[in-house]
Amino acid sequence: MIAAIALAVGVVLGVILHPTVPVGLQPYLPIAVVAALDAVFGAIRAILDGIFDDKVFVVSFIANILVAALIVFLGDQLGVGSQLSTAVVVVLGIRIFSNAAAIRRHLFRA
């Protein structure tokens, strides 16, 4: 409940403040957002599974973001940044989809 409200507050803040993304962060922000989304979906699934742990959520959230950013950074250094970010997005998307499927099974029993 609080998390949902915080999410809405963050969205409103982003709309109001309208910040510009620093140039150094520009390649990493979209990947970080996707990674965070994956962490959130994983957390929801864990809650529904009854195995949610706040420490695990925080660590997985931050670790997901860091790993995704690291992979993109490495790709940029290797000259395959765009390909690797595509790969990260694909993998995270698959995970999000599977998590969403698990959530759906829990909520709708289908």
Add this chain to the structure above:
Amino acid sequence: MTEEQQPRKSGLRLLIDAGRPRATRAQVIGALLCGLLGFALVTQVHSATGLGFTTARQSDLVDILDSLSSRSDQLRAQIAAEQTSLAKLTGGTDQTEAALEEAQQRAATLQILAGTAAATGPGIDLQITDPQHQVAADDLLEALEELRDAGAEAIQITGSAGAATGTTPTTGTTPAAGSVASAGATPTAAPGASGHVVRLVASSFFVDAPDRSGIVVDGVLLAPPYDIVAIGDPHTMSTAMGIPGGVLDTLTAKGARGTVITHDAVQVTALHQVPAPQYARPAPAASPAG
């Protein structure tokens, strides 16, 4: 985002039931992270809506720049190649024109020498009157050779129409250069119709007509008076004609009379027909005899 919120809201009761006994710290941290996520999401959406190269990553920009520069390099190389070929073609046209001009000049020269083209220039006019028909083929040949020795470049001989009986067309089986057939070897087909003017070339021949009515030159019967026009140095040729014991003296001794008139410009208009060679072909210039 709405897709993400939709399952959350619909499952809220279950989630709340599952999460209510938990510590507030977990709720707060989760809320913080979720707020961060929403903030980042909106920020990214905003920055992504600004299309163009501003949002492209550095490596992409470098790639685009590389491809553009390589493309422009290719185009530049193509331009250079096209310009080179253009210059080649233009230069080739110039060279071709020069070669064509040279070849045409050479062809004109050779045509004059071969007698297939009319010529004009300074020269002499040797008129031979022979009322008693005493001038023989030898005399005309001598005159011709003297003229050649004196540097005549184009020569023609004019005679009045012979009283020829035969009308057989002449087929030019021409002997070797400068040869003179004897009177007995007169070809029966020789007496021409009414050719008054004959171009004298390397293969020309003189034959006495059988009835002494004139001289057959290249198969054409010419009767006196004769008129030889030669292009060359007029002074040299007239001197060559007048040397003691030369052409004019010989003519005088035979009862004929030769007159040399020098002109600043004479015309040699008679043409020599050259049959195309039946067997000989131009050899490639690269292979020197073998």
